[in-house]
Amino acid sequence: NYFMLNKCILTVLAVILFSIAHAQNPFYDINSIQKVEIQFSQPNWDYLMDTSKYGSDGYIMADWVKVNGVQLDSVGVKYKGNSSYDSTYVKNPVHIEIDHLLNQSYQGVTDIKLSNCYADPSMIREVLAYDILSNYMHCPGSNFAQLYINGNYIGLYSNDENINKDFCSNHFYSSQNTFLKCNPIVLPGPTTKSNLKYINADSSSYFNFYELKSTEGWNDLVALCDSVTNHGSTISNSVDLDRLTWMLAFNSLLVNLDSYTGVFCQNYYLYKDNTGHFNPVVWDLNMAFGGFPYVGSGNSSMGSLTIANMQQLNPTFHASDPYWPLINAVMNSSTAKKMYFAHMKTIAEEMFASNLYISKSAQLQALVDTAVQSDPNKFYTYTQFQNAMTTDYSVGSYSVPGISNLMSARLSYLQGFS
DSSP states (O other), rough: OOOHHHHHHHHHHHHHHHHHSSSSOOOGGGTTEEEEEOSSOTHHHHHHHHHHHTTOOOOOEEEEEETTTTTEEEEEEEEOOOOOOTTTTOOOEEEEEESSSSSSBTTTTTOOOOOOOOTTTTTHHHHHHHHHHHSOOOOOOEEEEEEEEEEEEEEEEEEOOOSHHHEEEEEEEEESSEEEEEEEESSOTTTTTTEEEEEEEEGGTTTTTTTOOSSSSSHHHHHHHHHHOOGGGGGGBBOHHHHHHHHHHHHHHTTOSSSTSSOOSSSSEEEEOTSOOEEEEOOOOTTTTTTTTTTTTTTTOOOOOOOOHHHHHHHTTTTTOTTHHHHHHHHHHHEEEEHHHHHHHHHHHIIITOOHHHHHHHHHHHHHHHHHHTTTTTTSSSHHHHTTTTOOESSSSSSSSHHHHHHHHHHHTTTOOO
């Protein structure tokens, strides 16, 4: 009848609208390469960007940015990154703030974050890692972009979605609750971690280790640290346990150590949803798959690993180290520990034992092949790029494993755990 027909139409419309709302923004479509062009009128723009990076970390005004041919005027641009940035590099990581001066966006995107594939001969580590993670928890979209400045091709970058209040709204259906970036404000080191370890009740004691992205929430952070460190058995009251164990399982399996699991306990966000639970969101995967060999130990050691160490990294590492209280809490809970190992097994079977990651890697490398060949400022040769799945390469003080070299040996090692 007429009523039922209207009801069906409304239901279909609701499904379509829901799908549209949750569709990946085309700007982060993994099968495409974006073109980003920046035009500076300042002839010393690179000097200004370096000076800002070493100083106040402010934006330099560009005349315009074109994104896939769409021109946006008066945007802010600055260099970003830590180990991936160097004033001697032509190809530095870049943060473009489209709405720095004007109320404007590109496909709803106001911040473009480009990573320079530093310490990654494969050029695909970050995009591949995010693509894998997206099957299991909320995470940014990621693909590739070619960057041009004043008409000169700078090189191929990974293009990563910004984790901001819009991201929280899209994924957690709210954006005004406590929102934290967990990276040390000061220089990270073995004694400088964003590890959620309880210090004391004074919120100012935490200012050097976290960045508050909401208008308030420091007291929530103190309470969370107290819960995690001193009441680990009740951690599920304050943290989404499923998403936490997915994050830790992913970090361990992929030897993603520039993360909570590694020496600095950094590169993740926390958002408190409307149920009162903190949700972790992984950030900065350019050194996944063993690209950062420092697992840490206590508050004194970098915990440097060889490639063989990484292939056989124990999934219970840090289980009793008090400087990784989240891992303590998970390993001391029979339920959480089972979830952790179950999630690791799921990722291992679906993505790696199946060799799905091999075919996905081949697709990504084929996609960027021409862009890599013509990249005048890449950190590795084109031949090294071609062989980076199966060959280990030096990045200075350590070697980065070929992605399949690492993961095939890692899978064999992990078969003994459950």
